[in-house]
Amino acid sequence: xxxxxxxSSTAGLLDYLNPTRNEVEDTxxxxxxxxxxxxxxxxxxxDVQVEVGIEFFKSNMAxxxxxxxxxxxxxxxxxxxxxxxxxxxxxxxDIVLALSSPNPLASLLKLGEPKYHGxxxxxxxxxxxxxxxxxxxHRHYDLASKEFI
Numbered sequence: 387x388x389x390x391x392x393x394s395s396t397a398g399l400l401d402y403l404n405p406t407r408n409e410v411e412d413t414x415x416x417x418x419x420x421x422x423x424x425x426x427x428x429x430x431x432x433d434v435q436v437e438v439g440i441e442f443f444k445s446n447m448a449x450x451x452x453x454x455x456x457x458x459x460x461x462x463x464x465x466x467x468x469x470x471x472x473x474x475x476x477x478x479x480d481i482v483l484a485l486s487s488p489n490p491l492a493s494l495l496k497l498g499e500p501k502y503h504g505x506x507x508x509x510x511x512x513x514x515x516x517x518x519x520x521x522x523x524h525r526h527y528d529l530a531s532k533e534f535i
Contacts, residue, residue: 390402402417403417403418403421404417443468444532446468446471446472447464447468447527447532448529448532450464450467450468450471451464451527451529451532452529453478454467454478454481454482454485455485456485456527456529457527457528457529457530458526458527458528459485459490459526459527460491460523460525460526461522461523461524461525461526461527461534462491462513462516462517462522462523463485463490463491463494464527464534465513465522466491466494466495466509466513467481467485467494469509470494470497470498473498473502473505475497475498475501475502475505476497476498480497481494481497484496484497491513495509495510495513
């Protein structure tokens, strides 16, 4: 049996989870349910997912900081740039233009309208909550250390 993943491909895993791309099949539902059950009932699994997500974000953030000149940018702006790139809802030229506006955060939060309206409302609401509780709003990205300081 071939491995589900290698360092260069996740094709085996994709085939395991979703054997065809034509429709949502019973196999896809069953495999997805197994993953959901696993994450809901295994704290170590959740911890690994969080750890992988953080490392993925950190790696991507360094690239975004270089590409979009985000050294010194607020955490809120960096989070939205990362979300835009993750979702693929705007081109780099649009991101650069938004970053050069008088209010980069507000401009970034408009990218993808109207198609992603619901996503953008949720993102703005969650950023506002994180600023209000002190999680966001006081750190800036430092490219040299690849950390928010």
